[in-house]
Each structure stands twice: as C-alpha cells, then as structure tokens.
Amino acid sequence: xxxxxxxxxxxxxxxxxxxxxxxxxxxxxxxxxxxxxxxxxxxxxxxxxxxxxxxxxxxxxxxxxxxxxxxxxxxxxxxxxxxxxxxxxxxxxxxxxxxxxxxxxxxxxxxxxxxxxxxxxxxxxxxxxxxxxxxxxxxxxxxxxxxxxxxxxxxxxxxxxxxxxxxxxxxxxxxxxxxxxxxxxxxxxxxxxxxxxxxxxxxxxxxxxxxxxxxxxxxxxxxxxxxxxxxxxxxxxxxxxxxxxxxxxxxxxxxxxxxxxxxxxxxxxxxxxxxxxxxxxxxxxxxxxxxxxxxxxxxxxxxxxxxxxxxxxxxxxxxxxxxxxxxxxxxxxxxxxxx
Amino acid sequence: xxxxxxxxxxxxxxxxxxxxxxxxxxxxxxxxxxxxxxxxxxxxxxxxxxxxxxxxxxxxxxxxxxxxxxxxxxxxxxxxxxxxxxxxxxxxxxxxxxxxxxxxxxxxxxxxxxxxxxxxxxxxxxxxxxxxxxxxxxxxxxxxxxxxxxxxxxxxxxxxxxxxxxxxxxxxxxxxxxxxxxxxxxxxxxxxxxxxxxxxxxxxxxxxxxxxxxxxxxxxxxxxxxxxxxxxxxxxxxxxxxxxxxxxxxxxxxxxxxxxxxxxxxxxxxxxxxxxxxxxxxxxxxxxxxxxxxxxxxxxxxxxxxxxxxxxxxxxxxxxxxxxxxxxxxxxxxxxxxx
DNA sequence: TTGAAAGCGATACCAC
DNA sequence: GTGGTATCGCTTTCAA
Numbered sequence: 001x002x003x004x005x006x007x008x009x010x011x012x013x014x015x016x017x018x019x020x021x022x023x024x025x026x027x028x029x030x031x032x033x034x035x036x037x038x039x040x041x042x043x044x045x046x047x048x049x050x051x052x053x054x055x056x057x058x059x060x061x062x063x064x065x066x067x068x069x070x071x072x073x074x075x076x077x078x079x080x081x082x083x084x085x086x087x088x089x090x091x092x093x094x095x096x097x098x099x100x101x102x103x104x105x106x107x108x109x110x111x112x113x114x115x116x117x118x119x120x121x122x123x124x125x126x127x128x129x130x131x132x133x134x135x136x137x138x139x140x141x142x143x144x145x146x147x148x149x150x151x152x153x154x155x156x157x158x159x160x161x162x163x164x165x166x167x168x169x170x171x172x173x174x175x176x177x178x179x180x181x182x183x184x185x186x187x188x189x190x191x192x193x194x195x196x197x198x199x200x201x202x203x204x205x206x207x208x209x210x211x212x213x214x215x216x217x218x219x220x221x222x223x224x225x226x227x228x229x230x231x232x233x234x235x236x237x238x239x240x241x242x243x244x245x246x247x248x249x250x251x252x253x254x255x256x257x258x259x260x261x262x263x264x265x266x267x268x269x270x271x272x273x274x275x276x277x278x279x280x281x282x283x284x285x286x287x288x289x290x291x292x293x294x295x296x297x298x299x300x301x302x303x304x305x306x307x308x309x310x311x312x313x314x315x316x317x318x319x320x321x322x323x324x325x326x327x328x329x330x331x332x333x334x335x336x337x338x339x
Numbered sequence: 340x341x342x343x344x345x346x347x348x349x350x351x352x353x354x355x356x357x358x359x360x361x362x363x364x365x366x367x368x369x370x371x372x373x374x375x376x377x378x379x380x381x382x383x384x385x386x387x388x389x390x391x392x393x394x395x396x397x398x399x400x401x402x403x404x405x406x407x408x409x410x411x412x413x414x415x416x417x418x419x420x421x422x423x424x425x426x427x428x429x430x431x432x433x434x435x436x437x438x439x440x441x442x443x444x445x446x447x448x449x450x451x452x453x454x455x456x457x458x459x460x461x462x463x464x465x466x467x468x469x470x471x472x473x474x475x476x477x478x479x480x481x482x483x484x485x486x487x488x489x490x491x492x493x494x495x496x497x498x499x500x501x502x503x504x505x506x507x508x509x510x511x512x513x514x515x516x517x518x519x520x521x522x523x524x525x526x527x528x529x530x531x532x533x534x535x536x537x538x539x540x541x542x543x544x545x546x547x548x549x550x551x552x553x554x555x556x557x558x559x560x561x562x563x564x565x566x567x568x569x570x571x572x573x574x575x576x577x578x579x580x581x582x583x584x585x586x587x588x589x590x591x592x593x594x595x596x597x598x599x600x601x602x603x604x605x606x607x608x609x610x611x612x613x614x615x616x617x618x619x620x621x622x623x624x625x626x627x628x629x630x631x632x633x634x635x636x637x638x639x640x641x642x643x644x645x646x647x648x649x650x651x652x653x654x655x656x657x658x659x660x661x662x663x664x665x666x667x668x669x670x671x672x673x674x675x676x677x678x
Numbered sequence: 679t680t681g682a683a684a685g686c687g688a689t690a691c692c693a694c
Numbered sequence: 695g696t697g698g699t700a701t702c703g704c705t706t707t708c709a710a
C-alpha cells in the first residue's frame with residue numbers, strides 16, 4: 001500500500017503542458033516561456049512534487065549519491081571526516097553511502113564495486129588500504145574518486161591530505177628545541193602513507209639538528225590506543241634509552257602516556273610526548289597532549305567539494321592534490337629535558 | 340568515456356533466451372527450466388553481469404539500500420551504532436546511506452523525504468529528534484522504519500533500546516548502597532526519551548530507598564562534555580549540597596568529573612560519579628568511570644536485522660520493541676560516603 | 679516454461 | 695518555445 005508518489009506526469013497534466021516542458025523547467029534547460037514556467041512551478045508547488053532521483057539516474061544520468069569508504073567509522077579520526085563530507089554533500093543536494101573496510105584491501109575493492117554498480121556519481125576514500133590500482137581504473141573509466149589522508153604518488157588520483165612531513169617535522173623540532181635527542185618514533189602500519197610521511201618528517205628534523213638516527217627508536221604498530229601502550233611497554237622493558245616520544249597519532253600518543261604512567265613514570269617530567277591529529281580527547285588527557293592539529297573536518301569537506309567539482313565538470317583536468325597546513329598545538333605533555 | 344556496462348539484454352542475447360527469462364533467473368522467481376537456468380547463469384558469469392540497482396528500484400522494486408539517520412556521527416555514541424547497522428546490512432547485501440540531523444527535527448524530516456525519494460527499502464533512525472508523526476506516516480505508507488535508542492510510546496514503530504529506566508535504577512541504587520542520599524541528576528535534553536527514562540529510574544531508586552526527592556538536584560542540558568562540566572560548576576557555585584552525581588551519559592559524567600577536579604575536589608573521595616553508555620574513554624578516565632554499559636554496537640546491528648526482516652516479510656506484524664538489558668560496570672569513580 | 683510487451687519516472691533529441 | 699517519443703535497465707503481468 002505504497003503511497004502513490006506524484007510524478008512529472010501529474011505535474012504536466014495539472015499545468016496543462018507536456019512532460020517535456022515540465023522536465024525543462026525542473027532542470028532549467030532549454031527555452032521555456034516565463035509564463036509557462038510560472039504555471040509549471042505553481043503546479044509543482046501545489047502537488048509538492050520532487051523528481052524521482054532513481055529515474056533520473058537511469059538514463060545514464062546522475063544519481064546524486066556519492067560513496068564514502070573508510071577503515072572504521074568507530075575510529076576517532078573518521079567521524080569528523082564523514083561529517084565534513086556529508087555536510088558538503090548535503091549543501092549540493094547529494095547523499096552519502098558509507099562503507100567500512102577495516103583496513104582490508106579486499107573489502108575496499110568490494111565496496112568500490114558495489115558503489116560503481118549503484119551508480120554513485122563519485123567516491124571518496126579516506127585512509128585507503130589498497131594499492132590504488134582499482135581506484136585508478138575507476139577514475140580512468142570516468143568515475144571520479146578523491147582520496148583523503150592518503151596518496152598514491154605513482155598514480156593520478158585527486159587527494160586531500162595535510163602536510164604530514166611538515167607536521168611531524170614541527171613536532172620533532174619542538175622536542176629537539178626542548179633539548180631532547182633520544183626521541184622514540186611510534187608509527188602506525190609501515191605501509192600507510194601517513195605513517196611514512198610522518199616518519200620522514202621525524203627523520204628530517206633529526207638530521208637537520210645533527211642528531212644521529214637510531215633505528216632502534218623507530219617502531220610500528222597500528223593507529224590504536226593499545227598499539228601505543230604495548231609498543232611503549234616493550235621499549236621500556238628492553239631498556240632502550242629515550243627521553244621523548246613522537247607518536248604518529250593521538251591514540252598512540254595517549255596509549256604511550258598511559259603506559260609510561262603505568263610504570264610510575266611521569267609525563268612530561270620523565271618523558272615528553274607529542275601526538276598527531278588533535279582529537280577531542282587530546283586536550284582532556286592528563287597532561288593535556290601536545291599534538292599536531294589536522295583540520296580533519298575540513299579535509300572531509302574539501303574532499304567532497306573537490307569531488308563534486310569533478311562530477312559537475314568532468315573535463316579531464318590534471319589531478320589535484322590539496323595539502324593542508326597542520327599546526328603544532330603546544331600543551332603540557334612536553335617539557336624541557338631535565339638533566 | 341564511461342565503460343559500457345553489460346545489461347540484462349546482453350545476457351539474454353548471449354544465452355539465447357528472452358530478457359524475461361534472465362530476469363527470472365536473477366531473481367529466482369517463477370519457473371525456469373533447470374537447463375535454461377544453467378545456460379543463463381553461464382552467460383551471466385562470462386559477461387560478468389550484475390544488474391543495475393537503479394533500474395531495479397525504478398519499477399517499484401527494491402534498491403537494496405537503507406537509510407540511517409542520526410544526530411551527529413561525530414558524537415561518540417553513534418559511530419558504534421552506525422557500524423552495527425552497516426555490518427548487519429552488508430551481510431545481507433544492503434548498503435547504507437548516512438544522514439546527520441544535529442538534533443534538528445526539520446533536518447530529520449528533510450532526510451526522511453530524501454530517502455523516501457531515493458527509494459530506500461527501509462530507514463533506521465537513531466536518537467530521533469522529531470515527534471514521530473512523519474515517521475509514523477512513512478511506516479503506514481509501507482516504508483519500514485526502526486528506531487534506535489528512542490521510542491514514541493504513543494506510536495506503533497519498531498524500536499531497539501536498552502532498558503534505560505532499569506539501568507539508571509541500578510546506577511542510583513548502587514550509589515544509595517554506598518550511603519549516598521543527596522544525588523545529583525544531570526540529564527541531557529528534557530524532551531529526549533532516554534533522559535526521561537533515566538530520570539525515571541533515578542526517581543524510582545530514590546523512592547524505593549525512602550529518600551526524599553529534591554527537585555533542586557535535577558538538572559538538564561545536552562549530551563555533551565561541556566554540558567556536564569558547566570552544569571556541575573553551576574551547582575557547586577549555588578552551594579547545593581550533594582555527595583554523588585548520576586549523569587545521563589558518559590560525556591556528561593566525564594565533564595562533571597573534570598569540573599569537580601577543577602575545583603580541587605576529588606572523585607570519588609568528595610563526590611561519586613556514575614555515567615551511562617560505557618564509551619571507550621570511560622575506562623580511561625581518571626578515575627575510571629563507573630557506568631551503565633549499553634551494547635551500542637549490538638543495538639545498531641539488531642535494529643538493522645529487524646529492519647531487514649520487515650523489508651523481506653512486509654506482513655503487517657505487530658510493532659516490535661526490543662529492549663536490551665544494560666549492565667552496571669563498577670570502576671573507581673564511586674566510593675562509600677565518608678562521614 | 680518462456681517470450682512479448684507494458685510500464686516505472688525522467689531525459690533528450692527531433693519535429694513542429 | 696513546446697510537444698512527441700525513443701530510451702535507460704529491469705520487473706511484471708499476460709499469453710502462448
């Protein structure tokens with residue numbers, strides 16, 4: 001007993017014009033007499049008519065839907081991205097389909113396929129965990145894709161990232177300025193571009209400061225709290241000497257802080273800690289976490305705008321790579337090295 | 340330069356049968372000769388054909404898409420719901436469209452309309468902020484809707500909630516057992532069903548324990564950290580006497596703890612605090628937060644399964660209300676009242 | 679058991 | 695400027 005929706009046909013009848021004319025009015029295309037147009041608009045209003053997006057999409061048209069693929073919406077970082085994307089999409093009348101991949105490349109690919117079949121007009125992938133080949137295929141075949149917080153240097157896919165290298169550089173430089181030399185690097189997955197770039201920034205700051213690089217101080221894991229906690233405990237138990245830690249994200253940093261504190265050591269007295277992202281809980285940590293702030297929400301928003309641009313003007317432009325500037329937010333988890 | 344997708348027609352030609360037959364095979368409907376069926380399946384495989392979901396939806400069919408409407412994906416509580424919904428949806432081949440309402444009823448309604456137009460097969464609404472009338476319309480018109488964490492007692496809409504009254508009762512009873520009598524209630528919005536129910540549980544526990552109810556100890560705000568912080572500071576400044584606080588969610592509770600601590604008072608020595616939800620950060624709070632745990636992820640999952648059931652068997656059943664049992668998780672933010 | 683044909687709702691090309 | 699009509703991909707009677 002579905003409610004009979006009003007269609008373009010009803011409008012045409014009511015306005016005493018042809019379906020074609022109504023279509024023209026709706027899409028603002030072709031010539032329509034001002035008076036006729038008025039009549040049609042009137043009818044549309046009275047009938048409370050809205051075109052059926054499905055039917056629109058059928059004839060090779062647009063579905064006004066975009067896909068958003070991300071590792072896990074439950075992970076602190078992604079809800080803000082999702083929100084940014086959705087807000088930007090809503091403004092332009094688009095709707096967002098969400099997909100979680102759990103960082104499994106196969107899941108990502110499978111979602112890509114589903115979205116393609118659902119005729120989405122474009123796809124945003126945050127924190128992609130694939131090698132990008134399938135993505136490249138899609139964009140080449142005409143389905144716009146924008147990457148967030150991840151790039152494939154060898155491929156030509158639009159992306160929005162923040163300057164991870166620069167951010168990390170700022171963070172480590174800050175630690176060096178405070179007198180630290182033995183700085184632990186706690187990364188996420190080895191093959192994640194953000195971890196790689198942040199490691200590069202770490203190395204650059206060290207090199208520039210003439211501090212020898214100690215590979216024993218570089219550790220990887222994943223982007224979760226537990227990873228930071230566990231990694232730090234390991235380092236502590238191995239007895240590796242260090243006085244500060246730069247973590248590739250806030251969750252790792254907070255895990256590290258908790259690990260340090262669990263051994264009755266103190267931050268920043270015994271160890272300084274810097275994170276990356278500036279999630280909501282960073283400022284609530286004890287001590288409040290010094291971290292590199294990324295405009296997460298804006299990244300989502302910008303990515304979506306980029307995508308919508310591409311959808312609307314499918315002129316094959318050069319791939320665009322937007323790189324946002326991160327900011328070092330000084331709080332209380334870092335202090336001058338006490339000798 | 341879109342890739343020409345293979346259509347049902349291609350399959351029909353390849354298999355030397357009619358389009359109708361192919362359709363039957365795809366949908367497993369009607370009679371098809373086993374041999375014919377085999378031929379068609381073969382063709383489908385070879386052509387790597389997958390039906391266009393848009394076209395499917397057009398003729399009044401199913402779109403294999405459901406909508407998920409929630410206040411704000413950025414709010415700690417909802418990502419888990421979203422994840423539960425998505426996981427359950429994926430298993431059954433459904434895809435999820437996400438919509439944020441910011442607790443604005445008009446936004447909710449507008450999303451409802453968009454989703455209806457997009458011919459989603461069903462809708463899940465978490466933390467609805469409307470009066471439910473439009474929702475009722477939709478379900479009556481044949482579009483299944485399931486509510487999460489919210490009910491409209493006067494309407495006949497399926498829902499998945501946890502037993503808020505019982506959870507709150509447990510929490511407050513716990514405080515009473517510890518000797519507390521002057522217990523502050525910090526709610527979210529007055530008109531939110533979860534806040535109302537939790538307040539009922541609070542009142543019930545008090546009444547049952549023969550503790551007089553003091554309206555001055557009942558305060559509202561919203562479900563965010565800041566609300567808990569601000570409310571508590573206000574109470575402190577008014578000099579209202581109390582020894583414990585029961586907050587309607589963890590964010591409020593943590594805000595309250597921070598407010599208390601900001602005045603150099605201590606939890607649980609000076610004040611015991613209990614929250615609701617058991618979000619990830621509850622156990623990381625200092626002191627770790629005693630709280631009422633809700634199976635958030637499962638709520639999303641169950642809601643989705645309920646919805647998919649309804650979609651598949653549209654037999655007008657009685658509305659179903661699933662009520663999950665919450666658990667009191669004892670941690671260190673509560674202690675016996677010191678005299 | 680299978681095929682032909684009529685929609686579903688809207689777009690777009692082609693006449694008038 | 696406006697109307698007719700083929701078309702998009704698939705489902706669904708209705709006959710055969």
